[in-house]
Amino acid sequence: MxxxxxxxxxxxxxxxxxxxxxxxxxxxxxxxxxxxxxxxxxxxxxxEQLALSGTVTAERNSALSVRVSGLVAQVEVDAGDRVSAGDRLLQLDTELAELALARADAAVAEARAQLAEAQRLRDEARQLEDSRTIPETQVRAAEAQVAIRQAAVTRLRAERDEQAERLRRHEVVAPFAGVIARKLTETGEWVDTGTAVLELVETDRLRLDVRAPQRLYQSIREAMPVTIRSEALPDRELDGRVHARVPVNDPTARTFLVRVHINDDNHSLLPGMSAQAQFTVGTGxxxxxxxxxxxxxxxxxxxxxxxxxxxxxxxxxxxxxxxxxxxxxxxxxxxxxxxxxxxxxxxxxxxxxxxxxxxxxxxxx
The missing domain is CATH 2.40.420.20 (conserved putative lor/sdh protein from methanococcus maripaludis s2 fold)
Incomplete structure (x- = not known):
């Protein structure tokens, strides 16, 4: 042919x-x-060409919350700012947490000194035991003191590490790269554990969610190429591919969800925008x-x-x-x-x- x-x-x-x-x-x-x-x-x-309208969404859209209660010392970003993964976004007041960590460090240092002294006494007792100067029970008591002091060091180091983690939790960092969509608190406000303070949206990996008629469920396949158009880009078309077909359909509309990955290196589209996906499907x-x-x-x-x-x-x-x-x-x-x-x-x-x-x-x- x-x-x-x-x-x-x-x-x-x-x-x-x-x-x-x-x-x-x-x-x-x-x-x-x-x-x-x-x-x-x-x-x-x-x-046949099938054009379906939908909404641009982000793969990840997170409401970032604080992990401890405290006073907001500084908000380092504003709505619209682009951030990288690991960037510090918000800082709570850390004065009390820093003092608690200092106390924990001091307690660990004291316990280590006591352990060193207990080890010295144990070694001395063992030497005297060899010359039969002290009874064996006194040597065993010295060894028990070393074990007790060692356990104290381990416990206090764990408490110190816990306090260090509490201090780290006084800041909010970006879990992934994206754009700050909303700032929900200001410097000087008190926030409780779990309070959302910022909304972060990933813009590097966008998708278009559309609903397709159930008759096309077998025709639309994963990785199928899709052409994407939007009123926001009147003179451009973007390429995309079907990422997933969600098999749970809408019983009232007789449709199912199709998620299309958008190739948009220039960040031309934003979450919330409307767009149209054009599929080419076989009729048999x-x-x-x-x-x-x-x-x-x-x-x-x-x-x-x-x-x-x-x-x-x-x-x-x-x-x-x-x-x-x-x-x-x-x-x-x-x-x-x-x-x-x-x-x-x-x-x-x-x-x-x-x-x-x-x-x-x-x-x-």
Whole structure:
């Protein structure tokens, strides 16, 4: 079967080629063969374009909260600021926590000194035991004191580490890179444990959530390419891919959720914006298809194509009225008026006249 894909030479190159061919042709008036590009009408698997509207969302949108109660000493960001993972965003007053940590450090130092003394006494007792100067029970008591002091050091070090963690919890850091969407507190305010203080939105990985009719559940596949359009980008299209199909459908609307990953390195879209995802899905049917460029729409609403017929040693252009079926990305189904294998003009068809002789200068066959 011939390739029925759309011819895609640059428009400017085609116009230049057409001009050169016309200027290079000898004078001959309307009977002169017109240069055209053609393709062959062919039967192919049909697909349809499905446009679904939805909302741009972030993969991660977090309400950041404080892990301890305290007085807000400094808010280091504002709404709209872009932050990196690990950046400090908010600081609570740490004076009391720092004093508690200092006490814990002192307690650990004291316990270590007591442990060192207990170890010295134990070693001395062992030496005296060898010379039978002191009873064995006194040596065992000295060894027990070392174990007690060692346990005290371990306990106090754990308490010190706990206090250090409490001190660290007096700040809020960014768990991932993104943009501050909302600032919910100010310097000088008291906040309790669990209070949300900032909202952070990840903008590097956006997705478009749309709801698709349940009849298309098997047609829409993961990793399927998607074209994304938005009123926020009137002159641009973005690429995307289906990330997931959520099988739980809406029983009232008979739809299911489709999540599309958006490729947007320039951060053109933001969470909350509306956008439209265009899917190309197979119908399971076959039909005659031609490139969209072959179709000419007349003011009276009819659609036509130019069909090339061989007449002895000439090729003649004849206008043929057709009926269109499904619209695809760069092709269109012809439901009536055209047969498989017929040669159709795709370039140069704008200036043809009925019965005009043509010269084929390009073909995709």
């Amino acid at each position: 011939p390739n029925i894909g759309l011819l895609k030479p640059a428009a400017s190159l085609w116009a230049l080629l057409l001009m050169v061919l016309v200027l290079a042709s000898p004078p001959g008036g309307a009977d002169e063969a017109a240069p055209v590009a053609v393709t062959t009408a062919a039967e192919a698997q049909l697909s 049917e076959r039909g005659i298809v031609i490139p969209r460029d072959a179709v000419i729409r007349l003011p009276n609403g009819t659609t036509n194509v130019w069909v090339i017929k061989q007449d002895d040693d000439k090729r003649i252009a004849n206008r043929r009225q057709i009926k269109l079926g499904r619209m695809m990305a760069d092709r269109v189904e012809v439901s009536d008026g055209l047969d498989e294998g017929q040669t159709v003009v795709v370039r140069g068809n704008e200036v043809l006249n009925e019965g005009q002789t043509v010269r084929i200068v390009e073909t995709d066959d």
